[in-house]
Amino acid sequence: MTESPSRSGAFESEVDQRVEAFTESISFDARLFREDIAGSIAHANMLSDQQLISPGERDQIIEGLVNILAELESGEFSFRPELEDIHMNIEQALIDRLGDVGRKLHTGRSRNDQVSTDMRLWIRGCIDRVDGLLAGLQKSFVQLAISEGEVVIPAYTHLQRAQPVLAAHYFLAYCEKLERDRLRLRDCRLRVNQSSLGTAALAGTSLDIDRAHTAKQLGFEGLVENSLDSSSDRDYMLEFVFCLSLISVHLSSWAEDWIIWSTTEFSMIQIPHEFCTGSSIMPQKINPDVLELTRGKAARVIGDLQTLLVLVKGLPMAYNRDLQEDKLPLFDAADTVENCLEIAIPLVAGSRLNRDNIAAGLDRGFLDATTLMEFLIKRGIPQRKAHHAIGELVRQATRQNCRLSDLSLEDFQAFDPSLDASIYDVLGIENALSAFRSLGSTSPKRVASQIGTWRERLEIS
Numbered sequence: 199m200t201e202s203p204s205r206s207g208a209f210e211s212e213v214d215q216r217v218e219a220f221t222e223s224i225s226f227d228a229r230l231f232r233e234d235i236a237g238s239i240a241h242a243n244m245l246s247d248q249q250l251i252s253p254g255e256r257d258q259i260i261e262g263l264v265n266i267l268a269e270l271e272s273g274e275f276s277f278r279p280e281l282e283d284i285h286m287n288i289e290q291a292l293i294d295r296l297g298d299v300g301r302k303l304h305t306g307r308s309r310n311d312q313v314s315t316d317m318r319l320w321i322r323g324c325i326d327r328v329d330g331l332l333a334g335l336q337k338s339f340v341q342l343a344i345s346e347g348e349v350v351i352p353a354y355t356h357l358q359r360a361q362p363v364l365a366a367h368y369f370l371a372y373c374e375k376l377e378r379d380r381l382r383l384r385d386c387r388l389r390v391n392q393s394s395l396g397t398a399a400l401a402g403t404s405l406d407i408d409r410a411h412t413a414k415q416l417g418f419e420g421l422v423e424n425s426l427d428s429s430s431d432r433d434y435m436l437e438f439v440f441c442l443s444l445i446s447v448h449l450s451s452w453a454e455d456w457i458i459w460s461t462t463e464f465s466m467i468q469i470p471h472e473f474c475t476g477s478s479i480m481p482q483k484i485n486p487d488v489l490e491l492t493r494g495k496a497a498r499v500i501g502d503l504q505t506l507l508v509l510v511k512g513l514p515m516a517y518n519r520d521l522q523e524d525k526l527p528l529f530d531a532a533d534t535v536e537n538c539l540e541i542a543i544p545l546v547a548g549s550r551l552n553r554d555n556i557a558a559g560l561d562r563g564f565l566d567a568t569t570l571m572e573f574l575i576k577r578g579i580p581q582r583k584a585h586h587a588i589g590e591l592v593r594q595a596t597r598q599n600c601r602l603s604d605l606s607l608e609d610f611q612a613f614d615p616s617l618d619a620s621i622y623d624v625l626g627i628e629n630a631l632s633a634f635r636s637l638g639s640t641s642p643k644r645v646a647s648q649i650g651t652w653r654e655r656l657e658i659s
């Protein structure tokens with residue numbers, strides 16, 4: 199029988215070729231090769247320090263692994279699907295080179311703890327890349343807040359015009375969401391960055407291994423102690439893909455905003471043409487496809503999370519082969535979010551507000567109505583009364599097809615005779631905007647101080 203690291207002498211026949219094709223994962227787990235080799239080098243060092251292999255054997259193993267790594271990096275390595283996965287491909291390549299010395303590498307280890315270790319290392323690297331990309335996107339939003347931030351835009355609830363805000367306030371709202379995404383990733387990293395190595399198949403081992411030794415070499419902050427837990431646990435991966443899902447939800451809602459803003463009807467933003475595509479039949483079309491795909495790809499990422507949740511929900515303790523299927527949704531979610539962030543960074547940085555068009559439309563929608571109501575409250579009128587009265591004035595202005603600021607003093611005095619011309623100080627969009635006060639509001643002072651905070655935090659000069 200041909201040699202395979204996982205087919206012991208217990209088998210009476212070779213594997214059916216159809217099973218080989220059905221069970222392989224090398225077509226999608228080959229990308230774990232760096233992590234797999236790092237884990238094996240740490241393991242070999244530990245085995246030697248624990249006198250489970252000799253220092254000479256350790257050196258041969260590490261040299262062999264380093265050479266295999268070079269072959270993998272250069273694309274010269276030939277993968278063998280009959281060896282199932284990346285772990286056995288690398289191990290067999292080592293055995294082919296070193297014979298019995300290579301056959302010692304797997305001492306005190308199982309593919310169950312090996313695969314989980316590899317994925318923890320891979321996710322840790324990915325968390326750090328995504329964090330960098332999120333910071334990059336925050337910087338793009340802050341740059342826009344600096345260059346376009348003083349523009350007053352209508353803010354919406356129910357997609358109906360609500361109140362005026364500074365554009366900077368809007369851009370910084372996305373910085374906040376992305377900051378929470380970063381914090382969530384940082385928290386998730388704590389649980390990702392725990393070593394599974396040395397829990398072996400599921401029960402640990404009778405060999406005198408040192409788990410803390412490998413954990414330290416691989417930069418893990420601690421280890422997953424209970425071997426049954428470790429063999430079956432994929433919580434760290436689910437958490438990570440949840441973090442990715444929420445990032446893609448944030449990106450999707452941003453994309454939706456800007457798709458709407460870039461329509462002729464809204465005409466609030468110009469997306470750089472490098473990030474738009476055309477139509478094969480309608481020559482006038484300049485479409486925001488990148489934004490639409492960002493929205494669409496969020497569905498994939500959410501689907502990946504769903505796949506993982508369903509994958510693990512009915513598994514008996516401990517490792518089950520179903521878990522091999524975790525890699526496809528994990529990699530898909532990670533690749534998708536990285537791609538979306540990579541393209542969002544320059545798209546945001548290159549976008550410009552259509553200042554004239556936005557300004558021309560601000561008088562529609564009574565954006566100053568709430569500030570006017572608050573003016574009345576400040577004069578002692580109960581909120582519910584003021585709310586009702588301004589509603590009537592809005593109705594009157596709608597009938598007369600004019601702004602609230604176009605109504606006469608008599609119109610206001612009909613509601614409350616004590617009102618004087620100072621009421622016009624809060625009417626009009628600019629006045630309404632500068633009336634804001636509260637912490638976190640769109641008050642120009644508050645927003646300027648927020649821009650300062652973000653500049654410092656993200657080290658923007």
Ligand code: ARG
Pocket residue numbers: 223227282283309310313517519521522523
């Ligand atoms: N390719 C497998 C996976 O990704 C590795 C672990 C296999 N373990 C086993 N006992 N069959 O999950």
